[in-house]
Amino acid sequence: MYSExxxxxxxxxxxxxxxxxxxxxxxxxxxxxxMPRIEVGDQDTLSIKxxxxxxxxxxxxxxxxxxxxxxxxxxGSIPALKLKxxxxxxxxxxxxxxxxxxxxxxxKTGGVFMCRSPEEILSTAPEIQSIVxxxxxxRPFTLASEDMLPSDWQKMAELSAxxxxxxxxxxxxxxxxxVLHYTSYAMSFMLKNxxxxxxxxGAQRSPDRGxxxxxxxxxxxxxxxxxxxxAEVCVVMxxxxxxxxxxxxxxxxxxxxxxxxRDAFRSINDIPLLKIWPNGKIETLNxxxxxxxxxxxxxxxxxxxxxxxxxxxxxxxxxxxxxxxKRGFKGIVVEGTGLxxxxxxxxxxxxxxxxxxxxxxxxIKSAVDSGVAVVMTSQAMYGRVNPxxxxxxxxxxxxxxxxxxxxxPEAAYVKLGWVLGHTKNLKxxxxxxxxxxxxxxxxxLDTDLFLI
Amino acid sequence: MYSExxxxxxxxxxxxxxxxxxxxxxxxxxxxxxMPRIEVGDQDTLSIKxxxxxxxxxxxxxxxxxxxxxxxxxxGSIPALKLKxxxxxxxxxxxxxxxxxxxxxxxKTGGVFMCRSPEEILSTAPEIQSIVxxxxxxRPFTLASEDMLPSDWQKMAELSAxxxxxxxxxxxxxxxxxVLHYTSYAMSFMLKNxxxxxxxxGAQRSPDRGxxxxxxxxxxxxxxxxxxxxAEVCVVMxxxxxxxxxxxxxxxxxxxxxxxxRDAFRSINDIPLLKIWPNGKIETLNxxxxxxxxxxxxxxxxxxxxxxxxxxxxxxxxxxxxxxxKRGFKGIVVEGTGLxxxxxxxxxxxxxxxxxxxxxxxxIKSAVDSGVAVVMTSQAMYGRVNPxxxxxxxxxxxxxxxxxxxxxPEAAYVKLGWVLGHTKNLKxxxxxxxxxxxxxxxxxLDTDLFLI
Numbered sequence: 001m002y003s004e005x006x007x008x009x010x011x012x013x014x015x016x017x018x019x020x021x022x023x024x025x026x027x028x029x030x031x032x033x034x035m036p037r038i039e040v041g042d043q044d045t046l047s048i049k050x051x052x053x054x055x056x057x058x059x060x061x062x063x064x065x066x067x068x069x070x071x072x073x074x075x076g077s078i079p080a081l082k083l084k085x086x087x088x089x090x091x092x093x094x095x096x097x098x099x100x101x102x103x104x105x106x107x108k109t110g111g112v113f114m115c116r117s118p119e120e121i122l123s124t125a126p127e128i129q130s131i132v133x134x135x136x137x138x139r140p141f142t143l144a145s146e147d148m149l150p151s152d153w154q155k156m157a158e159l160s161a162x163x164x165x166x167x168x169x170x171x172x173x174x175x176x177x178x179v180l181h182y183t184s185y186a187m188s189f190m191l192k193n194x195x196x197x198x199x200x201x202g203a204q205r206s207p208d209r210g211x212x213x214x215x216x217x218x219x220x221x222x223x224x225x226x227x228x229x230x231a232e233v234c235v236v237m238x239x240x241x242x243x244x245x246x247x248x249x250x251x252x253x254x255x256x257x258x259x260x261x262r263d264a265f266r267s268i269n270d271i272p273l274l275k276i277w278p279n280g281k282i283e284t285l286n287x288x289x290x291x292x293x294x295x296x297x298x299x300x301x302x303x304x305x306x307x308x309x310x311x312x313x314x315x316x317x318x319x320x321x322x323x324x325x326k327r328g329f330k331g332i333v334v335e336g337t338g339l340x341x342x343x344x345x346x347x348x349x350x351x352x353x354x355x356x357x358x359x360x361x362x363x364i365k366s367a368v369d370s371g372v373a374v375v376m377t378s379q380a381m382y383g384r385v386n387p388x389x390x391x392x393x394x395x396x397x398x399x400x401x402x403x404x405x406x407x408x409p410e411a412a413y414v415k416l417g418w419v420l421g422h423t424k425n426l427k428x429x430x431x432x433x434x435x436x437x438x439x440x441x442x443x444x445l446d447t448d449l450f451l452i
Numbered sequence: 453m454y455s456e457x458x459x460x461x462x463x464x465x466x467x468x469x470x471x472x473x474x475x476x477x478x479x480x481x482x483x484x485x486x487m488p489r490i491e492v493g494d495q496d497t498l499s500i501k502x503x504x505x506x507x508x509x510x511x512x513x514x515x516x517x518x519x520x521x522x523x524x525x526x527x528g529s530i531p532a533l534k535l536k537x538x539x540x541x542x543x544x545x546x547x548x549x550x551x552x553x554x555x556x557x558x559x560k561t562g563g564v565f566m567c568r569s570p571e572e573i574l575s576t577a578p579e580i581q582s583i584v585x586x587x588x589x590x591r592p593f594t595l596a597s598e599d600m601l602p603s604d605w606q607k608m609a610e611l612s613a614x615x616x617x618x619x620x621x622x623x624x625x626x627x628x629x630x631v632l633h634y635t636s637y638a639m640s641f642m643l644k645n646x647x648x649x650x651x652x653x654g655a656q657r658s659p660d661r662g663x664x665x666x667x668x669x670x671x672x673x674x675x676x677x678x679x680x681x682x683a684e685v686c687v688v689m690x691x692x693x694x695x696x697x698x699x700x701x702x703x704x705x706x707x708x709x710x711x712x713x714r715d716a717f718r719s720i721n722d723i724p725l726l727k728i729w730p731n732g733k734i735e736t737l738n739x740x741x742x743x744x745x746x747x748x749x750x751x752x753x754x755x756x757x758x759x760x761x762x763x764x765x766x767x768x769x770x771x772x773x774x775x776x777x778k779r780g781f782k783g784i785v786v787e788g789t790g791l792x793x794x795x796x797x798x799x800x801x802x803x804x805x806x807x808x809x810x811x812x813x814x815x816i817k818s819a820v821d822s823g824v825a826v827v828m829t830s831q832a833m834y835g836r837v838n839p840x841x842x843x844x845x846x847x848x849x850x851x852x853x854x855x856x857x858x859x860x861p862e863a864a865y866v867k868l869g870w871v872l873g874h875t876k877n878l879k880x881x882x883x884x885x886x887x888x889x890x891x892x893x894x895x896x897l898d899t900d901l902f903l904i
Contacts, residue, residue, distance in 0.1 A: 144793075144796075144842070144844055145789075146764075146788075146789050146790070146793035146794065146795055146796070146844060147795050147796055147797060147798065147807065147810075147844070148766050149766065149767055149795075149807065149810060150766060150767045153766075177790060178789035178790035178791075178793050179765065179766050179789050182765065182766045183766075241899070241900075241902075256789070256790065256832045257832055257833065257834055257902075257903070258832055258834040258835045258899075258902055259790055259791050259792075259830050259832045259834070259835030259836055259837060259838070260791070260835045260836070260899065261834070261835065261899055261902055263902075264832065264834075264835075266903065305767050307767075308768070308769065309763055309765060309768070310763075311761055311762075311763060311787075312598075313631065313634065313761055313862065313865070314600050314601065314602060314605075314631050314634045314635075315601055315602045315757050315759075315869075316760070316761070317760065317779070319779075320772075320775075323772075323775050327769070327771075335763075336598075337597075337598050337630035337631050337708070338598065338629060338630035338708065338711055339630075339711050339712070340711075341596075341598035341630050342598065343598055343599050343601075344596075344598070344599055345599060346599065355599065355601065358599075358601060378711050380708045380709055380710055380711045380716065381709065382709055382710040382711070382713070382716075383710045383711030383712045383713065383716075384711055384712070385711060386711070390596070392596055392598060392599070410765065413765070417767075447693070447710075447712065447713055448693075450693075450709075450710055450713055450715075451709070451718065451903040451904070452903070
C-alpha cells in the first residue's frame, strides 16, 4: 500500500492504480502505468511501469506531479495466436511448462502471473507459423521452474517421447529459466535413441517488457527444430545481449551463468552447436552432434531422487556426508575445489590433529563403504577434475570417489540420479559415470573453451 | 610399480627410474626422465617427464624401445635465491604458505612435495630483486590450500597487519590456488584501515614444468606492491593463457573459474583493477580502488566458524537447513537459482501437497526464528540477486532471508562468518551484510561485466 501522503495526492488528482499517467519529478518526465505498491519496499515511492516495460521507483516529494492521461492496459487483454495448419511446413509439438516466458503482469495488483496459455505465449511470436506447423500443443503443468521436481522431468520425458514418436520434426519446450539447464540435463539422460531434436526455451525478461527475449528464442527454436539436422536436447536462448542471434547449446553442457542477462545460458567445456539468426540463417559452430535419423525414441525415466549436491570449501563440515548417508541418500556429488580436492587434514608439514576433524576423506570412505556413490566435480566449473596430479587428490580417489571428468556439477547430479535409478552396484555406477552417455563428458576438451 | 614385462626390459637396457631416457614408439620419439609408476594407473604404461615438464604415458608394446642417455635431475638440487639488500628499491614482506608454487617433483618417487623454502620459490624469479627489496620473508605454515581452515586466515591476517605496520610497501603472499580466493576474501574483511597492498599469488602449474606460471605472477606482484598506488588485497595471477600479462583482481570479487588454466582467476561482477606486464608496465583498468595512505593497519580477525554454504536445486532436501540449526550453526549462505530462488512448492496452478515437502520456505523461516542468519546468493554467480521481481523471491525474503546483492556465494560465506564473529544480532547482521565493507558489493554493477 502507498503511504497516506501519496494516497491523498492520488485521490486529489483522480488517479487510480492501473491508470496511464504522466509523472514529473524536478526536470524529469516519466510516462507509464501507475503500479500498486507491493508488500515490500518503501511506501513513499511511486512505482511506474514505463513503456519500455521497466519499472521505475520515484521517491515522492514536493517536486513530484502526477497526472492521469488515460486508461491503463486491461486484464485479460492478452492476445492468443490463432492456430492454422500449414502442411507444407515442418510439423512440431510444443510443451508449455510455465516460467517467465508465460507470465503477465496484472496492472491492478502488480503481481506477475503465470497464466498465459501456450497460444498466448505464441502470440508474442506470430511469425513462428511461417516457419513451422504447430501440430500439437500441450500444457502438462504450469510451474515456476524453481518449484520443479525430478518427477516433473519424468513426466516431461515421457510426454516428449510420445510426441517425438508422432509425425513431427521435434519439440519446443517452454520453461522457466532458473533451472532450465537441470531439465535439459534430465531430458538428455532420460530420452534414449533420440532421432529428433528438443529445444528448451525460456525468457529472462517478461513479455510486458520491451526487452522481452522469449519471442526471438521461440523463433530461433522453430528454425532449429524445423530446419537443422541436430537430434539432441538443446537449450536455445539469446547468444548475445542484443536481439541478434541465438545459440543452440548441447543439453548436458549448458549452464545459467547470469541472474538477468538475456544471454545468461552458456556452454561450459564445449562449443555451442549452432548459431541461429531469427531470419532463419543457421551456422554450425560445432559439428560433433547427433544427427536426425529414423527410429523410435524411448523414455527411460527411472530415477533415484535420493541424490544430493554438496560443496566442499574452507571450514566445511564433512559430517554433512554422514547426515546424507543416515537419511538414506544413495548418491552424493561433491563440488570440490580446483582439480577435485576436498580438505584432507594431511598436507604439508603441519599435521595438526584438530585439522583432521575437517578431513572429508574418512567420511567419504565410510559413505562409499556403506554403498553410497560419491562423485567428484569442481566448483571452478570450467576444466576437468583429475585424481592423479596431487597426493591429496589420490586420497579422495582411493577413498572411493568417482572423478567426474569435465562434467558440470549439476549435470553430474542429474546423471547420478539417473544412473542410480538403474543400478545400485557401485562398480556399475562407476562404469556408467565414466561413460559419455549424452555428451556430458567431452573427451576432446579444449582448454580454449573458457568464458565464451 | 611397473609390470614385470617392463621391469625386465628396463633391467636388460640398464635403465633406472630417474634416468634421462630416449624412448621410441613406432615413429614417435620422446626424450625425458623415466618417472616411477605411481600407485594408480596402468602398470604397463611407461611414464616419461618430457623436457616441457609434461608427463606422457606410453603404453608398452613391442614397438617401444627405451635407451638410457644420461643421468636424471638430482634431488635437493633446487637453487635458493641469495638475498641481497637493495635500499634504493621499495621494501616488501613475503609470506609463504604452501601450494603448487612451492612444490617440487621427486624424480625417484614421482611424488610432488611442498618443501620449497621461500628462497627456493624466489629463485624461480630472481629478477624480483631488481624490482623490490625483499625485506622480511616469513613461512608461518606450509599447507596445500584445500587443507586451510578459517583459523589459518586469522593467523595470516594478524601476521599481515604486523608486517604492513613495518617499514614496507606491502606484502606478497604465496598460496595454493584451490582456495586462494577464499583467503583473499578473508584478508579483505579482516584487515581494516588498509593503507598498503597485499598481493596473493600462486601457480596453476608446478615449477618443474615449462609452463610454470608462478615466476611471472611473483614478478607482476612485485611491480604491483612496489610501483602501484593500490592499497587493497588483490589476487595477482595470469590474465591470459600466455605469459604476456597479469591482472590484479579485487580481493572480494575474484574466483577460480578453471581447474587448470593459468588465467583461471577472473573478476566476477567487477573490472580487474590493473593490468600488469612483467616488464613493469601497469595499466589501470578500474580506477575505483582504495589508494595507499598513512596509518596503522588493524587486524580484526573475530570470526564465527559455524557458518555454511548450501546449494538449492531441483529435488534438494530443505531439511539440510534444520540439520545446520541443530548442529549449532549461526549462519547459512544459500546458493539459490536465478535471482535468488529456492523451491517454494507454491507456484503455478499445481499446488500439490507433496510438492510442499520440498519447500525451503518453512525451514528458512524456522532457522531465522531461532536466530540463524540466512543469506541468499545465486549459483549463476554473475549478476545480482533481487527479492522484488517475483512472488517466490518475496516468499524467501519475507521468511527472513537477507539478499546478498551481487556478492559471490563464497565471498558472502566468508563475510557472514566475519560479521557473525562481531554480532549475533540479526538486525545488525542484516545491516552489515547490506553494507559494502571491502568492495564485495558493487553498487554500480554493469551487466556488461560478463565472462571477461
